[in-house]
Structure formats: structure tokens, C-alpha cells
Amino acid sequence: MSNPTEEMKAHLQAARAIAAKADEEKREFTAEESTQLKELMGKANDAKARAEKAKGDAEVKAAMAQLGDEIGLDEKSGDKVTPSGLLVPGRKTLGESYVESTEYKGLLESVPGGQFTKQHRVNARPVGVKNLVRPMGQKALVTGASDTSGGAFVRADDLGLQVGLEPFQRPLTLRSLVTNGSTSSDSIEYVRVTSITNNAAPVAEATSSATPVANTTTGVLEGVTGGGYKPESGLAVARYTTPVRTIAHWIPVTKRAIADAAQMVTLIDGFLEYGLEEELEDQMIAGDGSGENFEGLSNVSGVQAQAWDSDLLTTTRKAKTKVRTVGRANPSAFVLNPADLEAIDLLADNENRYYFGGPAASGNAPTLWGLPIVESEAVPAGTGYVGDWTKCVLWDRQQSTITTTDSHGDFFVRNLVAILAELRAAFGVLQPNAFVEIDLTA
Numbered sequence: 379m380s381n382p383t384e385e386m387k388a389h390l391q392a393a394r395a396i397a398a399k400a401d402e403e404k405r406e407f408t409a410e411e412s413t414q415l416k417e418l419m420g421k422a423n424d425a426k427a428r429a430e431k432a433k434g435d436a437e438v439k440a441a442m443a444q445l446g447d448e449i450g451l452d453e454k455s456g457d458k459v460t461p462s463g464l465l466v467p468g469r470k471t472l473g474e475s476y477v478e479s480t481e482y483k484g485l486l487e488s489v490p491g492g493q494f495t496k497q498h499r500v501n502a503r504p505v506g507v508k509n510l511v512r513p514m515g516q517k518a519l520v521t522g523a524s525d526t527s528g529g530a531f532v533r534a535d536d537l538g539l540q541v542g543l544e545p546f547q548r549p550l551t552l553r554s555l556v557t558n559g560s561t562s563s564d565s566i567e568y569v570r571v572t573s574i575t576n577n578a579a580p581v582a583e584a585t586s587s588a589t590p591v592a593n594t595t596t597g598v599l600e601g602v603t604g605g606g607y608k609p610e611s612g613l614a615v616a617r618y619t620t621p622v623r624t625i626a627h628w629i630p631v632t633k634r635a636i637a638d639a640a641q642m643v644t645l646i647d648g649f650l651e652y653g654l655e656e657e658l659e660d661q662m663i664a665g666d667g668s669g670e671n672f673e674g675l676s677n678v679s680g681v682q683a684q685a686w687d688s689d690l691l692t693t694t695r696k697a698k699t700k701v702r703t704v705g706r707a708n709p710s711a712f713v714l715n716p717a718d719l720e721a722i723d724l725l726a727d728n729e730n731r732y733y734f735g736g737p738a739a740s741g742n743a744p745t746l747w748g749l750p751i752v753e754s755e756a757v758p759a760g761t762g763y764v765g766d767w768t769k770c771v772l773w774d775r776q777q778s779t780i781t782t783t784d785s786h787g788d789f790f791v792r793n794l795v796a797i798l799a800e801l802r803a804a805f806g807v808l809q810p811n812a813f814v815e816i817d818l819t820a
Contacts, residue, residue, distance in 0.1 A: 382432060386425035393418040472799075473646035476780045477639040485782070486637060548755045550652075552659045555711060555752055556770040564622045566773055566804045569615050572680065574706075577609035618806065622775040623670050625657050626800030633793045636782065650799035651778055662772065662805050663713075663756040663763075672805045675763065675770065680810030686817045690722055691733075697764050697814040698747050707766040707812035713752045717759040718818050719744060722751075765813030776802035 396411050396418075407415065476482055584606025593600050601607045629650065635641055665672030675681065682704060684697035694712065701709040714722075723744070725733045735742070744751040749764070757763065781798045784790045807813070 382425045382428035386422045386429060389418045389422035389425065393422070471643070471647045472651045472778050472780065473643035473648075476646055477642050482639075482642070548656070549753070550655050550659050551752050551754055552662050552713070552756065553655065553772065555713070555767045556662070556772050557768050559771050559773045561622070561773040561775050561804065564775070566620045566622070566806060567617060568620075568771075568806055568808060569617055570680070570808060570810065571613055572616050573614040575612045577611045579609050581608050582606060620673065620804045620806045622773070622802050622804045623661075623672055624800055624802050625654050625661070626798065627653050628796050628798040630789070630794050630796055633784075633795055636795050636797075645797065646780055646799065650780070650797065654778055654799055654801050658772075658801070658803065659754065659756045662770070663754070664758075665805070673807075674805070675807060675813060676761075676815065678807045678810050678813075681807070682811055682814040684814050684816045686820055689820075690718075690725065690818060693816060693818065694722075694762065694764070695747055697762075697816045698749065700814045701765055701812060705765070705809065705812040705814075707769065707809065709749055709764050710767050711750045711752050712746050712762060712764045713754050713757055713767075714762045714818075715755060715757045715759040716753045718762055719751055719753055721818075722746065760817070760819040762816040762818050763813060764816065766809070769807065769809045769812045771806050771808060773804040773806075774801070775804065776800075 393415055396407070396415055400407050400411065470478070582604075585604035586602050588602040588605070590601050590605070592598065627650065629645065631645070661672040661674055663674045664676055665674035666677050667673035682697075682700050684693060684700060687693045687696055698709050701707050723732070723734055723736075726736075727733065732739075734744075744753075778799060778801045781800075782795055783798075784795050786794075786796045789796060
């Protein structure tokens with residue numbers, strides 16, 4: 379297709395040539411020249427209109443690209459965009475990664491039309507992905523026929539309100555608060571500093587070079603007066619080993635349900651992946667270290683304690699002070715149960731004025747004594763924590779993986795498939811006294 383802008387320029391140049399010739403000959407336009415000029419100017423105006431339309435189309439495309447950025451897609455790459463607007467190349471949820479994997483596609487291609495029957499076996503290798511975009515019950519059989527089970531996910535395109543599993547799930551926050559690491563081993567060894575003795579002091583210059591003499595009773599060398607001896611400090615350390623633990627669960631689905639990629643994404647991200655992360659968060663706080671449980675923060679020896687003192691504000695402020703003065707650390711956040719955060723939000727003075735702004739402040743990120751508050755149901759009501767959360771480390775040994783198979787019990791003859799999700803991780807508290815457990819019960 380020709381360029382309308384170039385067409386317009388060509389027609390105008392031809393018109394100028396006719397006018398220049400008449401001016402040079404110092405005469406009026408002939409009848410033929412007048413007809414040519416009208417024709418050329420008409421074509422130029424037509425080309426100009428088409429050029430302006432093309433410009434408008436380009437502006438529309440630019441606006442659509444901008445809209446795509448705002449809703450989380452990059453126009454060229456299709457990468458997901460974080461809430462801050464930064465591109466995250468290639469990052470997908472576990473469910474999206476699974477249905478786009480060669481294992482899942484090969485599974486569907488292994489049967490005619492991608493529909494499983496009771497004659498077809500289902501055995502897929504585990505599928506996992508690093509750097510997941512993590513989405514943030516009792517098992518029940520998911521089928522493709524029932525509208526109250528897997529069949530509910532098979533529906534016509536509808537842009538109306540869609541309600542998923544969110545009403546039954548809590549927001550997960552602790553993974554983003556602690557230090558995240560990785561390991562290729564089945565156990566982690568690290569050193570905790572359990573105490574520090576600081577004897578640093580001004581020291582006078584030596585005035586004697588005499589050699590220390592052993593005490594005749596104890597045999598210990600004793601310094602001489604004026605020896606200029608420097609005081610000795612020390613620290614006590616302990617080596618700790620924390621094993622990598624496995625967190626896993628599975629659900630049964632029918633072979634008909636497994637053929638629906640959209641349904642698989644929902645089941646994996648909205649149920650299986652979420653379930654792993656919820657249990658992981660509980661273990662990081664409340665794991666008792668027995669059996670296959672983590673040693674959670676609430677059971678780590680050396681974590682400080684703050685008893686109830688007068689009221690919520692006094693108690694939490696004194697806990698923050700302990701992190702600084704005893705733990706010698708900079709507290710980074712309070713972690714509270716939602717019920718305790720509600721009690722703090724509702725604190726008011728004698729004239730019923732909310733200390734924290736009441737409803738007017740509900741849209742702001744909650745803070746307490748200058749620190750952000752993280753809500754977590756992993757922390758029991760009546761107890762809170764404050765500390766330097768970078769000194770908790772979560773080591774990923776194996777990020778979440780998905781395995782599908784019909785080799786379970788009598789699933790093969792019942793057209794059922796087990797979808798197994800599991801992760802392997804270890805958790806450790808590097809400096810226990812950098813945390814304070816707070817008693818929030820009057």
C-alpha cells in the first residue's frame with residue numbers, strides 16, 4: 379500500500395510546478411492548467427485525509443499497547459508484569475508452567491483427541507519451575523461431568539464475575555518477609571552466635587616490659603603492673619543442623635478433567651500450590667521440630683519473651699526495644715494474628731478517637747511503632763512476634779513440582795488420576811535473640 383504522506387507531497391509538488399511556470403511566463407492559468415490544479419489539489423486533500431486516519435490508527439494501537447501494560451501484559455513478549463510495573467521475563471505460576479510443559483502436552487498427544495479413556499495409562503514425570511509467580515481443605519474427588527466438581531471449570535467464555543477458591547484461603551505473607559535461599563543438600567549446617575562478651579575498654583600505654591609470673595597456687599600467669607594488657611572479649615557459638623523436609627499433598631481427578639488445561643491451572647495454582655505454601659507458613663512459625671516438622675520460630679531456643687505490660691501499645695513497644703538492646707538487631711516488622719491487629723486498630727483515647735486513624739486509615743499499610751505489620755494466621759491469636767526477619771532463612775531444596783499418574787490403588791480401572799504436589803525446604807533462625815515473642819493477652 380502506498381504511503382499517503384508521500385502521495386500528498388507528490389501532488390503538491392506537481393501543482394507548484396504548474397503555478398511556477400505561469401508565474402515565470404507572467405500570465406494567468408490556462409483552462410487546462412486550472413483543471414489540472416483542481417485535480418491535483420483534490421488528490422492532495424484525499425491523501426492528507428488518509429494520512430491523518432493512519433496517524434489516528436497508530437495512536438489507537440499505542441493506546442491499546444499501554445492498556446496491555448496496565449493490565450499486566452507486555453505487548454511484545456507477553457511477559458507478566460509485577461504490581462510495581464517491572465517486567466518479570468518468563469515467570470509463570472506452577473499451573474501455567476505445568477500445562478505448557480512438554481510432559482503435559484505429550485500426555486495429551488498420547489491419546490486420540492486428547493481425551494482419556496479407561497484403556498489409557500497416565501504416568502507423567504514431575505514438572506516444576508524455578509522463580510515461580512506464586513498465587514497467593516479436605517480433598518474431594520474432582521470430576522469432569524459434575525457441575526459441583528471438575529465440570530464447573532468447563533464453561534463458555536464469560537467476562538462476568540468469577541469466584542474461585544479465594545474465599546476459603548488466607549493471604550500468605552511470611553515467605554516474602556524472611557530471607558529466601560536455596561540448597562542442593564538434604565541438610566543445612568549453620569552457626570548461631572549464642573552470646574557475646576564485649577570487654578573493649580581504653581588501655582594505658584605499657585610502662586613495664588617485665589614478663590608475667592605464674593601464680594604459685596593456681597599456676598595462672600599474672601600480669602605485672604604497668605604491663606599495658608588489652609582486655610579479652612569473646613563470643614559463644616553453636617553449630618546447628620536443620621534437615622530438609624518434604625511437604626506434599628494430592629487430589630484425585632478423572633481422566634476427562636485432566637484434559638482441560640484451564641481446569642488444571644486452577645487446580646494446581648488455586649488448590650495444590652496454595653496448600654503447600656499455607657503449610658509451609660504454619661511450619662515456619664509453629665513447627666515443633668518433631669518427626670518431619672520444621673523447627674518453627676515459636677520453638678527455637680533463645681527467642682526472647684515479652685510479657686503483657688499494662689496495654690497493647692506498651693507491651694509491643696517494649697518488645698521492639700528488646701530486639702535493639704538485647705538482640706542488637708534492627709527490627710523489620712511485627713507479625714500478628716488478624717484478631718490482634720483488629721484490637722490494635724480499635725484502640726482509642728478517652729474521647730473515642732482512634733489512635734491509628736480508624737476507618738479513615740483502613741486503606742493504608744498498617745504500621746506499629748514505625749514498623750510494618752504483617753498479618754498471618756500462622757501466628758495464634760494472643761501472641762505476636764517482632765524481630766529482624768532477615769535472620770530467618772528459608773532454603774528451597776526443591777521448589778513445587780507436580781506429578782500425575784493413574785498408578786495408585788485401583789485408579790487405573792476407575793479412570794482416575796492422582797495429581798501430586800510437593801516441595802522440599804529447610805528453615806532456620808540464625809539469631810534467635812533478634813526476635814521477641816509477645817504475650818498480647820491482658
